[in-house]
Structures are given as structure tokens and as C-alpha cells.
Amino acid sequence: MTVADDDPVYPLGRPVEFTWTPRRGGVRIYQVQAVLETTWATTRQWWREDLPYDAPLDIWHYRLQACSGHGSGVLMLSLDVARRRWSLERFADG
Template identity: 50%
Template sequence: MLDPVRVYNEPCDMVMAKDGRPRSFEWRGRQYAVVKVLEDWESTRPWWREPLPGPLDHVVYHYRVRASSTRGQGVIEVRRQYEGWFVTAVLD
């Protein structure tokens, strides 16, 4: 298992595949193509502390992906939640 070397909580602009998984994204002005989804999982936000419009709005979808940019490939964790998509970690 890879350990996070840089942890973030920064928004990104995501393009999703038809199945809702990440296909490509822009982050910090750089374009990334998702080469492969390595892992995915769901979690739930603390709904009792952060009220949102609907019960499904508390589900957070996490993806660990191999992504390619002009600088090469790397493993990046992204998540989708009510507010949008975020880059959460870059792994070695």
C-alpha cells in the first residue's frame, strides 16, 4: 500500500465517465487523464454535525487513481462529495 506524501483538500474540475467514475481532471492549472481507477470506496460525512439538503448528500465517494499529465504518471486520491470534486492526496 502506498503512503500519502502530500495531503491536500483542494477543489478540482472533474470529467466523469458514463459510470460516474473519474475520467480526467484539471487541478492547479494542469490537466490529468485517469489511466486507471486503482481503488474506490464510500464513506459518510457526519450528518449530525453538517446538515445537508438530502440523506444521500452525506455520501462521499473516494477514488485512488493512476493519472497522467505532461509531467508523467502518479497515484492521486480524489473524492466527490456534495460540494464537488477534491484532490485529497498525491502518493508515491
């Protein structure tokens, strides 16, 4: 994940590029074209997870338009702030 830190709205930087390995194999590099909705945060189920007591509880969600050499699509990325880990939640090819 490549991020730009030019926007204080994003807790660990604004997503600008990411790599995805689909089930069929191969690696695809996507460039983020636009953030389609305001980002939002949800609270993790802290009682089910083994994290330090002072770990951030939020998981940020981003709905984005992205493209690669294989096409473009709308996707949702999630950022687990405590673990500093991004995950692809949904992808719809366009």
C-alpha cells in the same frame, strides 16, 4: 472534472480527466489511466454540516493512476455526492 457515465458503479460518473492547480501555480490537466482499487464510500458527519435533511450522506473515494505533461502519479479523489464536488485528497508523483 470530466466523467464518463458508462459504468453504473460510480454515482456521478467515472472520473476520466481533471484539472489541478498546484500551490506553485499553473494549471495541469491529468488523464486518468486506471482505477487502482475498488472505490469505497464513507458517511459524512451530517450533524456538523448545513445540508437538507434528505441530502445524500456518502462521500465516495477513488484511488487512481493519472498522467499529464508534467508526469504521472497515484492519487486519491473524493466525491461529495450531496454537493456534487470533487476534491483531491492525496497525490504522490511517480
